[in-house]
Amino acid sequence: MMLSVKIEKKLHDFELHTSFTARNGITGIIGPSGCGKSLTLQCIAGLVTPDKGKIMIEEKVFYDSNSKTNIKTRHRNIGYVFQHYALFPHLNVEQNIAFGLKGMDKQDIKDKVSQMLEKVLLKGYEKRYPYELSGGQQQRVALARTLITEPDLLLLDEPFSALDYHVKDLLEQELLHIIKENFTGVVLLVTHNMEEAYRLCDDLLLLHEGQVVQFGQKNAVFRRPENVAAAKIIGCKNILKIDSLKEWDNGIECLVQNTRIWLNPQSLKGRLVTHIGIHDEDIRFVNEENEPNTFPFEVIHTVTGLKQSSVTIRVGSILLHTAVSNNDISRILAKKLNVYLPPEKLFFLVG
C-alpha cells in the first residue's frame, strides 16, 4: 500500500503545505507543538477538508480538489486512535471491540472479537467496563476496536502520551508488537517525542510551521538532517553557523568563529549550506593533539544523569554539548584530553 498526500489548508494565520508518500510500516510525524501534525491526520481522515490537493491510498482517491472528490470519513476505511482512547463508557470490552462490526452475523462477530481479545492480550477482560481497566488496557481495547474493522490505513495521534512514564516503554513495545503482528499497511504515528519516534518508526516525516522539512528512512533522517529546522526537531544539540567554507580534494574546510573544522569531501549539490551540525554523542575525547578537528577545551558545566552526563565545553569561542558516559567523566574533567569532532559525523545544514 502507498498513501500519497499533497495538500494545502489555511486556518486563520496557519498554513499547512504537506506532501509525502508513505509506504507500509510506521511513519512517524514529528515536530514542535502547533506545526500541523494532528491537522495532517484530520485531513487524511476526512475530518477537515483541505483547500487544495489530493489524498489517495493506492488507486483509491479520498480527496481531490481538481475532480471535486471528497469521500466521507466513514467510507475511507481508516483506523484512528487518539491520545484519549474514547472508549464508550457504558459498553464493556467486548461490546466496545465489536462496535464497528454492526450488521455482521452474530456468530462471526463473536469469533472475531474472541480472536482479537487474544491478539491484544485481553482474554478474561471481556465483561469489564473501561473504568475497570488501566490506561494501557484501555488503549489496547481502542486498538482492538480499530484493527477489527480491517482498516486500509492506521492513524495514531500521540497514543502513548496519556500513559504513566514508568509503564510507557513497556506498553509502547507491546502495542508496537500488536500492530506489527496484525497490521501490514501504512501506519502514521504522531508524536512530539523524538526518542519514541526513533524507537518505533521506520520512516520519519519532520514538520515545521506547517511545512515538511524532511522525509525519509529514520536512520537517514537522524544521521543526516538536511536543514536547521530538521536538526532541531531531531534533537541535535550542536548547530554551528559557518563563517566561510573552502572545498579541497581531501575535505571541506569550514571556519566557525575562527575555529577550523574539517568535513569529509562531499558534493554540496548546489545546496546553500549555512551551518554544520554534530550529535552530542558523536563528539569524542582523545589523547591525540594537533590533528585535524582535535581541540583543547574548557568545561563550562556538567549535568550528571543516571548513566551518562551532559558536559558543555568551550572550544575557542564555540560552545559544544557533549554526552559522556559517567565512567569517563573524571578523565574528561582532568583536562588532559582533547576534544575530537570526527569529520564523518559532521553534517552540513541549509539555514
Ligand SMILES: Nc1ncnc2c1ncn2[C@@H]1O[C@H](COP(=O)(O)OP(=O)(O)OP(=O)(O)O)[C@@H](O)[C@H]1O
Ligand atoms: N479548527 C481550527 N481553527 C483554527 N486553527 C486551527 C484549528 N485547528 C488547528 N488550528 C491551528 O493549526 C495549527 C496546527 O495545529 P495541530 O493541531 O495540527 O498542531 P500539532 O502539530 O498537532 O500540535 P500539538 O503537538 O500541540 O498537538 C495550530 O497553530 C493550531 O492553532
